[in-house]
Amino acid sequence: MSFDNNVPTTFPKLEPRGPGGPFLLAQERAKATFDPKELTSFMYGDEWLAKLDKVLNVITNEPTFDKTDRYFESREKKIATSYQHDRRFFELSKEHKWDETDKNIVNFLYDQSTPFSLHYGMFIPTLRSQTTDEQKKLFLEPALRHEIIGCYAQTELGHGSNVQGLETTATFIPETNEFEIHSPTLTSAKWWSGGLGTAANHAIVMARLITNGKDLGPHPFCVQIRSLKDHSPLPGITVGDIGPKFGFNSVDNGFVMFDHYRVPHVAFLSKYSKVTPGSGEYVKPPNAKLSYGTMVFVRANIVLGVRYAIARAATIAIRYSSVRQQFVDSANPKKWNNQVIETPVLDYTMQQYRLLPILASAYACFFTGSEMMRLYELNQAEMQKGNFGLLADLHASSSGLKSLTTTMAVDAIEDCRRACGGHGYSLFSGLGQFYQDYLPNVTWEGDNYILTQQTARYLLKTYRNVMAGKAVPSEHNHTISYLTHFLQNPQAKCPVKEANDFMNPETILTAFGFRAAYSIAQVADQLDNKGRSWNSMLVEIHRVSRAHCQFMLVRSFIVALQDATLSKEAKNVLRTLAVLFALNTMEKELSEFILSGYINAEQSTLLKQQVIHLLDVLRPQAVALVDAFALPDYYLHSALGRYDGDVYKAMTAMVEREPLNQTKVVSSYDACIKPLVHAGRRFNENGIYTAKL
Amino acid sequence: MSFDNNVPTTFPKLEPRGPGGPFLLAQERAKATFDPKELTSFMYGDEWLAKLDKVLNVITNEPTFDKTDRYFESREKKIATSYQHDRRFFELSKEHKWDETDKNIVNFLYDQSTPFSLHYGMFIPTLRSQTTDEQKKLFLEPALRHEIIGCYAQTELGHGSNVQGLETTATFIPETNEFEIHSPTLTSAKWWSGGLGTAANHAIVMARLITNGKDLGPHPFCVQIRSLKDHSPLPGITVGDIGPKFGFNSVDNGFVMFDHYRVPHVAFLSKYSKVTPGSGEYVKPPNAKLSYGTMVFVRANIVLGVRYAIARAATIAIRYSSVRQQFVDSANPKKWNNQVIETPVLDYTMQQYRLLPILASAYACFFTGSEMMRLYELNQAEMQKGNFGLLADLHASSSGLKSLTTTMAVDAIEDCRRACGGHGYSLFSGLGQFYQDYLPNVTWEGDNYILTQQTARYLLKTYRNVMAGKAVPSEHNHTISYLTHFLQNPQAKCPVKEANDFMNPETILTAFGFRAAYSIAQVADQLDNKGRSWNSMLVEIHRVSRAHCQFMLVRSFIVALQDATLSKEAKNVLRTLAVLFALNTMEKELSEFILSGYINAEQSTLLKQQVIHLLDVLRPQAVALVDAFALPDYYLHSALGRYDGDVYKAMTAMVEREPLNQTKVVSSYDACIKPLVHAGRRFNENGIYTAKL
Structure with missing residues (x-):
């Protein structure tokens, strides 16, 4: 007997035992005393719902937004898929002239963060809120065009909630009007920043500002970390991915360490506090209450x-x-x-x-x-x-x-x-x-x-x-x-x-x-x-x-x-x-x-x-x-939670795509199973066990 | 500037900020008013602890027991690694004459189930407890030699805790003294059995015994499902892996469906109840209390x-x-x-x-x-x-x-x-x-x-x-x-x-x-x-x-x-x-x-x-x-829980092995980052951002 090892598994065409999910859910819906559509409209507003329909229609026809293989992807594959998605998202948002609401709905529906997520979610917002007009031209505008791609680096290997305990320093050098960013210890490595692992060429770095010998505590700096020419880490920078996490593996959370790394004076985000060029005099921020x-x-x-x-x-x-x-x-x-x-x-x-x-x-x-x-x-x-x-x-x-x-x-x-x-x-x-x-x-x-x-x-x-x-x-x-x-x-x-x-x-x-x-x-x-x-x-x-x-x-x-x-x-x-x-x-x-x-x-x-x-x-x-919450099947991506209730067919359809099911015999067979089973040799031509007592 | 893309990331040789973990843990240990070793010995007994030392010494020198890459492995890799482990485990247990306690300790320490786990954990124990002497010779003995590899198939796609609701049938055919195993619906597919996805060539199948027109409810059958010659599914059998799970992904939990599939009379595990050959008369089991x-x-x-x-x-x-x-x-x-x-x-x-x-x-x-x-x-x-x-x-x-x-x-x-x-x-x-x-x-x-x-x-x-x-x-x-x-x-x-x-x-x-x-x-x-x-x-x-x-x-x-x-x-x-x-x-x-x-x-x-x-x-x-619980570092496999407390160095050492850190530039760079960044072209020979106002 021979077989084709490249035939994927398909289930027999059988129905689930009755009554099936669609019948049961229809019964449930008939029992309700109110109209869920009314509630949907009340909660989201019709304008938002129209936008939802509009973008859902676009992205369900886009291969880089397809979720079919989401649950099968390895970490490496997740990262690669996410990059393709990032690129296409940028194209589509221009093509369809998506506004902020549209983009938010798209991200909500796609429901997976990417290496660029923190560029949008933290880098750009920080540049908007913490920069002078000059810095907006220099950093924010190219960031919006993706000519620079950034992340936000605050947490350190040894320091989280206690921001005042951060170790990374930024020392003002009056001679050159530069700041020297430095990681004095292993625990001072910036850690956990999304996008830093592989994507970002810039980072907002929270570092202790030191000027004229005074430590003024953590302040934000916009720091280039990778070459814009070939993306290699710049000299003085050690940067990489922090490895696999419990979840969020489509994002390249990263670390970075600085070895007496110099940045220009303009890198210090100066909307609130300032350092005077030359003298290095520190100018305090105004009342911080607005930022609450x-x-x-x-x-x-x-x-x-x-x-x-x-x-x-x-x-x-x-x-x-x-x-x-x-x-x-x-x-x-x-x-x-x-x-x-x-x-x-x-x-x-x-x-x-x-x-x-x-x-x-x-x-x-x-x-x-x-x-x-x-x-x-x-x-x-x-x-x-x-x-x-x-x-x-x-x-x-x-x-x-x-x-x-x-x-x-x-x-x-x-x-x-x-x-x-x-x-x-x-x-x-x-x-x-x-x-x-x-x-x-x-x-x-x-x-x-x-x-x-x-x-x-x-x-x-x-x-x-x-x-x-x-x-x-x-x-x-x-x-x-x-x-x-x-x-x-x-x-x-x-x-x-x-x-x-x-x-x-x-x-x-x-x-x-x-x-x-x-x-x-x-x-x-x-x-x-x-x-x-x-x-x-x-x-x-x-x-x-x-x-x-x-x-x-x-x-x-x-x-x-x-x-x-x-x-x-x-x-x-x-x-x-x-x-x-x-x-x-x-x-x-x-x-x-x-x-x-x-x-x-x-x-x-x-x-x-x-x-x-x-x-x-x-x-x-x-x-x-x-x-009434009107969560689309595309968003749920669940065999059990489908609107139509056809859960068992959905389960088997998803199982048919499992990579292990694309061949009839597992690749480890020759090395790890065959030698054991064939040691007995008690089977006939058809592979049927033939042992007799 | 050029760079070698194949140089893995290494951290600078820096210490964590003091006092470090080893110092702090030593302080903690000095504070205790009792001797943890005394408690360890009380809880486990010295004999067991000696066995622990003995097998730990063996397996920490075995490549297929190495956990270094455990947290980086994709599902496919986990399965492949597990098969190699299964094979080596079988060899080592013979080589070192491990008894049941030794084997249990090894599995406890290795701490990851494999495609063969249910062969040991359910198939063999069921064959031990539910078979006649004849069936022990026929199934148990070759199973112990791994000439047949089995699993346990009870749960169905639509049926879990309510065993009496199982749908799979085993109908006695008096003419041939066979049972016909059949899956009448999609929901009757056997589901979740560990080892069934790719490894097993036999399964204990719980099926409703039907003889002389009477449905006697679920009973166990030992059923061959894959060829012993080449491991392909036998005719009448649809079998495969049920796909990725929240955890346990080193195991090939599987499904199987039967299309009027015939098994010999001896397949019915008859330690307790029996079906008389020829007449198909059902003989009830004795008092079931002992099985409690x-x-x-x-x-x-x-x-x-x-x-x-x-x-x-x-x-x-x-x-x-x-x-x-x-x-x-x-x-x-x-x-x-x-x-x-x-x-x-x-x-x-x-x-x-x-x-x-x-x-x-x-x-x-x-x-x-x-x-x-x-x-x-x-x-x-x-x-x-x-x-x-x-x-x-x-x-x-x-x-x-x-x-x-x-x-x-x-x-x-x-x-x-x-x-x-x-x-x-x-x-x-x-x-x-x-x-x-x-x-x-x-x-x-x-x-x-x-x-x-x-x-x-x-x-x-x-x-x-x-x-x-x-x-x-x-x-x-x-x-x-x-x-x-x-x-x-x-x-x-x-x-x-x-x-x-x-x-x-x-x-x-x-x-x-x-x-x-x-x-x-x-x-x-x-x-x-x-x-x-x-x-x-x-x-x-x-x-x-x-x-x-x-x-x-x-x-x-x-x-x-x-x-x-x-x-x-x-x-x-x-x-x-x-x-x-x-x-x-x-x-x-x-x-x-x-x-x-x-x-x-x-x-x-x-x-x-x-x-x-x-x-x-x-x-x-x-x-x-x-x-006092004396859990070895090998077992914990945790950067944070190490006995020596050197958590931050352990963290960075693990990060250095992250696959994304083995190259300086991520492979998606050319397609997804470079076109965006180079569109601006505002950088010098060294890749430094050169924008001026």
Whole structure:
């Protein structure tokens, strides 16, 4: 017998056992009491959706945007593919005259960072915000034309969150009007910068400015690192890729070290502080408060981005849980074609408990992100008028919310992956690589644990002000409001008498405000009256930030629905979802609510009952609620989460492309299997085992 | 200027900023009050440790056991490397006459499954336990010689935990005394079997036995699937690899479909049930209770294995947290060489709170696993005498503990990875691929959510028996004991008056028993008296199993220390660690303890204080406690977790091997960067940017 070793595997033309996914998802969609399209339009706006359709149509016809082989690519292949994508993206954006929104949608849909991502995401924005007009001509304009390609190098091998601890120096040399950039130790190597590994020829380098013998701490420099002629590292520069990561392997995160490397005076980004040529005199920056606005903007955007992350995970897990059937629920057996069939797993309370609160949190993050954006605009306008009164609260909330919501998102992605059972472990689920690539969000733009200290510091300060009568409630500062409310009656009790009383938004908000205020008061007491150190209180300090931010999430969700221009049906479902989000959060943090004295044991039991009840109420809306996020199949790239529910055929179609399946016999056979098997020689001409006893 | 493109990157010969890792770890080791070597010897036994040394010495000199390139390998490369490893492993085990323990240690150290792993792990054990003597000669003996290579095919594309729902059929054909194996639908494709993708020529196939028109449900068959002559799939067989996974990519998990595929009568594994040749009469298996013993054994082994997983993650994170410095703790500034230096992150309470309870849980799993093994042996002896009295409790506990401890382990690995900050995200941390490869433990040998239902069913049954006076406390059944205790006084209160009272082991155990019993009683009441359905109670049912298993973990840890032959110093530290484990667990589940009425608000506050206090007490022992697990650097394969603490040099040494760093210019340069940069042409002969204003 002979065979052709180059015939790929193809599956027999068989159908999955009925009822199939398309039938089950159609049933789910028929159950919903509201129109998901209405909600989609409400969330994104029709203009944005039209842009989505427009660019989706372009890129799904572009080979360098094709995702078919994404889950099969090695690191080397990922990098090569990404470069081709970068080049084509640049061409297409010119060809189709894409504006910033179009480009953002394209990047969102393509959903994989590249060696050029940080050129767009950090190099250009830094050049925009930190340069003089002269420097804009010199660096920003060629960067926009891609004549120079840059990255942002701040973190060092031995230094992350503590920017003041960076070691790289930039010493002013008055004789030549140059700066000498130098890496004094191994730990001072710049590390982790995306694009630095292979792509960038320039880098924004954060280095300690030293002039006239004084160390002025980290400042930004625009430094050429590779030749523009042939891309080789310049003399004095050691540069390369930092190696494989848990995810994000399409990006060439890199390192660079400087050996007494000279750059011209103009390399020092001088929008804010300056070094006078010749004398080397340092000129301090003006009030830095305006730059806090940018941090709020970046963090509010991350919170807004969280909705996609959570919605994407929920879309995949909820659609697949409607299709995947397991065991017969004997108390409530399902029938199809007159036969008892296995029960879709989403009918099991446990699966609902695992997934529906995650779905609710996607909406909570959507409304909270929008509210943060609104406050950001409001604050920008106020700051223009010289009023900095909103800034501190907004900065604190956005820091804490960045920390809380990105942690919620990574947990949600992984919980959804596990809720997909065995197939969640296949990369074809669309959840594995997604988890790996999303993870840096918990570290960048402020480490999630460090950030909460900033939030807590503000909350404690506000508490002391309220105590001292120096802060009064205002329309935009809900922190002062709930603290004032708490101090008026620190012995207040939750009025809930039956489970349904938990449906009252006022009751919910008061409970969250009370619990946040109580936690803040406790920490303040320990620090101010009991002599406890900040370090010994870090665990409680982290909880204080979380309590405040959970209040913000619940509040934004509830308040947004009061004015939303939505049909009664959609509003009803969202209101129930908001309550589920709130009560599930309360249940997860129950001990804190109980310890504050606000909720008692009987109420806690009612709360748990109400959560289970709401799962039942929302169960029929689940698929429509994920549909409303309108995440295209191209974006999801998941066999399990497809809109049509044809999961098993999608799975087998993807398996047929597995490289190992392109030949009938694995290449290691001759060396590693054949010698063992042939040692026995107990087979016939057809290779059939012939041993007899 | 020209350059050689084939010169790999090398780092300048610089030291990390002082004090370096080796100095800091030496300081840590000097702080410990006990000898970690004593603990190592106590945990593993000197005989096992000698074997470890012996095989470690062999394999660290073997090229196919080298891990240097592990984190750089693509899927294809991983498979090829694994085959070479499989072949060499087989040779070495003969050469060095490795016994089962030796082989287990080798596999533990090498720490990567291969295409042959399931041949050893499932194919051979199934042939041992499910075959007649005739079948042992026919299948087992050649399998041991690797003349046939097998796998285990149970799960189907559409069917996992519900084994009774499998679709593949094996119909007895009386005319030829054959079985016809058939895959009727796409969802009936066998899926996920390790080794099936490319390696196996035989598979144990679980198929519904149909004889004389009767469907008798799933039974095991030994089926040849590939030619022994040339390894091509046999006619009627569609077989291949299921594609890339989140982890475990060194294994060729595969699928197989059968098109009316005939196998001889002897293929039906007939140790228990039989089909009479000719007549096709089905002969039932005898009492299946004995096979429960095997499940207990497998699950107890998984619990015992959890200690390695958690200890490994804790070793890396705790050593690195002693070396990694961040910020100056202004209340307690550290000095070195007369300079203020940044504080090692392990000195921050938050980092201790994240890591020390994980370390404690590694020890808890060690003592619990050992206790499970002891009970397994005891039960096996009792069953031989016809006494099945221990079995149900042991089976229930081992199921719930498998679920709880493997979930604890995956969470611990990921928590430790995140606690390593940015570098935790580098694969060189040794935590990323480890997490991915460990994850299947939460699914296989019983899905962690499904398993807890089995445990809860037993607990509820026992509760009803105790209520009815039909079960009395016994030495080996602690479930009956805590239930009886609870029913004697369901209004009992925790006697703790000050934080230090929580150090009393009796107090802790009573609290855990009370809370478990209370949870069971509540669920029983809802099911038996309030008309709630099983499905609507699944969330609480899961909690009941967790409550019971947390009692078991705490109890095993505490009780084991009572009789342990250890020095006073080591015992003292372990006792404190046991209390930390218990109190931290109690804190995480605090709302349940409060709702049971046993713990009040004041005690909860004391509890939280005591946890923080214990972190402080155990802080100086942390590195010695991970050292005691004696996990070799070869096993850890982590730049951050090395015994010597020289993390930054290890990091750069690994980076130098990154394939992208073997050339000075990335291969995509010519096509994707050069055209953009050269469009500007603003550079001189040396490639230096020459733009002027």
